[in-house]
Each structure stands twice: as C-alpha cells, then as structure tokens.
Amino acid sequence: MLVSHEPEGLPAGEVARQLSVPHNTMSAHLAVLSRAGWVVSQRQSRQIIYRASLSHMDSVIQFLLQDCCAGHPELCASLIDSLSGCRVNESAEQDNH
Known part of the structure; x- marks a missing residue:
C-alpha cells in the first residue's frame, strides 16, 4: 500500500483505516517495519x-x-524480465512530467 502512495506517503491512521487494523496495532507493525x-x-x-x-x-x-543467480542467470531470467517492465514504466512516467 505504501509503495502505491509514493512519494507522498500515508498517515499512520489512514494506513490503519484502509487495512481495518486497530491504530495501536498498526503503530506497532509500522515501528517494526521502520526498524527493519x-x-x-x-x-x-x-x-x-x-x-x-x-x-x-x-x-x-x-x-x-x-x-539467486549464483552464477546461473537462467534461474532468474523470468524475474529479471518482469522487473525490467517496472523500469520502463517508471521512465515513461517521468517523461510525462
């Protein structure tokens, strides 16, 4: 959810509301994610x-x-291909601004 709200981010309360999680529970989870x-x-x-x-x-x-590849790039080829689509979309989005 936070990735899709880049770059503005979301208030903790809104994250809790959208996920239907009690505010104190969400704060604890966000604190763990922040420390990590x-x-x-x-x-x-x-x-x-x-x-x-x-x-x-x-x-x-x-x-x-x-x-993952550990010298065997064919193991990750499909993953690498799927990630390259992200970069293309990102570049196209920057061109539109």
Whole structure:
C-alpha cells in the first residue's frame, strides 16, 4: 500500500483505516517495519507520515537477484524480465512530467 502512495506517503491512521487494523496495532507493525528499514517516517504537525523505503527495497531485490543467480542467470531470467517492465514504466512516467 505504501509503495502505491509514493512519494507522498500515508498517515499512520489512514494506513490503519484502509487495512481495518486497530491504530495501536498498526503503530506497532509500522515501528517494526521502520526498524527493519522497510518504511521511513516523518512527522508533519500532529501526524506521522509513513513511506516505503524504495532504496531499501532496491537493495534487497538486488541482493536476492545476485544470490539467486549464483552464477546461473537462467534461474532468474523470468524475474529479471518482469522487473525490467517496472523500469520502463517508471521512465515513461517521468517523461510525462
């Protein structure tokens, strides 16, 4: 959900509402994700806005691809092909702005 709301992010309460999770439970989950590097937070007035850490996701994906292939790139070919579509869409989106 947070990835789809980049770059503006979402307030913690809105994340809880959209997922139908109690606010205190969602805060605990977001705190765990934040400590693990998957999300970043920023206080805006009385709200805490959460965003996906795209750089962390990129690092993890790169590690998994390198580890997965272990000298056998054919093992990851379909995954690499599916990820290349993301970059094309991202470039096209930037061209539209």
